[in-house]
Amino acid sequence: MRRRKFIAGLSLAAAIGSAQAERPGKVYRIAILDPGTPMEVMNESSNPLFPLWGPLFEELRRLGYVEGQNLTVERYSGRSNYTPDLTRKVVARNPDLIFVVGNPVARDLLAATQTIPVVGIVAVSVMPDLVANLAHPGRNFTGVSIEAGSGVLEKHLELLRLILPNMTRVGLLVSRAAWKSGYKAVLEKSVKNLGLVVVGPFLENPVTEAEFRRVLSAMSEERVDAIEVSPIPEVFAQTPRVIRFAQEFRLPAIYSYRYFAQIGGLMAYDYGHSDLGRSAADQIDQILKGTKPGDIPIYQAKNFTLSINLKTAKALGLTVPVSLLARADEVIE
Numbered sequence: 001m002r003r004r005k006f007i008a009g010l011s012l013a014a015a016i017g018s019a020q021a022e023r024p025g026k027v028y029r030i031a032i033l034d035p036g037t038p039m040e041v042m043n044e045s046s047n048p049l050f051p052l053w054g055p056l057f058e059e060l061r062r063l064g065y066v067e068g069q070n071l072t073v074e075r076y077s078g079r080s081n082y083t084p085d086l087t088r089k090v091v092a093r094n095p096d097l098i099f100v101v102g103n104p105v106a107r108d109l110l111a112a113t114q115t116i117p118v119v120g121i122v123a124v125s126v127m128p129d130l131v132a133n134l135a136h137p138g139r140n141f142t143g144v145s146i147e148a149g150s151g152v153l154e155k156h157l158e159l160l161r162l163i164l165p166n167m168t169r170v171g172l173l174v175s176r177a178a179w180k181s182g183y184k185a186v187l188e189k190s191v192k193n194l195g196l197v198v199v200g201p202f203l204e205n206p207v208t209e210a211e212f213r214r215v216l217s218a219m220s221e222e223r224v225d226a227i228e229v230s231p232i233p234e235v236f237a238q239t240p241r242v243i244r245f246a247q248e249f250r251l252p253a254i255y256s257y258r259y260f261a262q263i264g265g266l267m268a269y270d271y272g273h274s275d276l277g278r279s280a281a282d283q284i285d286q287i288l289k290g291t292k293p294g295d296i297p298i299y300q301a302k303n304f305t306l307s308i309n310l311k312t313a314k315a316l317g318l319t320v321p322v323s324l325l326a327r328a329d330e331v332i333e
Helices: 002-022 053-062 084-092 103-112 152-163 176-194 209-221 239-248 258-262 273-288 310-315 322-327
Strands: 028-034 071-077 097-101 118-122 141-145 169-173 226-229 253-255 267-270 305-309 330-332
Touching: 028 084, 028 103, 053 273, 071 084, 084 103, 097 103, 097 273, 103 118, 103 141, 103 176, 118 273, 141 273, 152 176, 152 226, 152 253, 152 267, 152 322, 169 176, 169 209, 209 239, 226 239, 239 253, 239 258, 258 267, 258 305, 258 330, 305 310, 305 322, 310 330
Parallel strands: 028 071, 028 097, 097 118, 118 141, 169 226, 226 253, 253 267, 305 330
Antiparallel strands: 267 305
């Protein structure tokens, strides 16, 4: 009798264990908000124009988060016509976490919620009021920075000056919203250090092909020596158009991703999207496991690469110094 009860007990325990094993765990619901990226590329597939997303989702999968199983992803894109109403819509859905790209949108999100964890791809130097301490950002925010400090923008301008030693007038391709949200202070400091003057209008919403033509045409008429192409989402998503117009108006420009040098941009100082995507996934994992976002250090880009397109330089009548070519990680001929 005792033996039968013992076996029955084992059978019951096994049945309970099997049921628990088959019972699905928690399904996490995260929202992605990127004002410039089409929703259809926010996934694990590889796309050279949008290199952030593949590594992000691959790392989430490695960490155990699989969309359609224990992860639900709600995607939102401003299609280059972002307004703060979109952030309020996302917050009203009350997801477990919001992943955001871009400084202005991160700022709007943190104004709209003090409770939902936010992980952002941002330029920290442009929003010092929101991230005063990289090791302990506080509040409900953490993320990864596309800079290794506030000197990256100045580094871009220094690289341009090595090709254009007489450069004095530079255009910044950036939206008015991004300029107001922090680019103004950072750029004014950089151009002052280098003795440069910022010339040209801002991009206005909606950021369309016609808007890029208007701004770059105006910069050409104002005789800028070169252009700094900001990595804000509205610009990043349409950089091939920017490259086409820069070639049309014969404007030397520097970009923040090597792919743009590979398709015709003059120069790129790349901050490593793959590293940023994987690091953001790790932060998302920590938060979903219970860590407060404000206790997770901001990750800063570490692996920068310099790419130079010699064909574009020759088309613009520019000579790239041998010393600069020797520093390049990639020379495109």
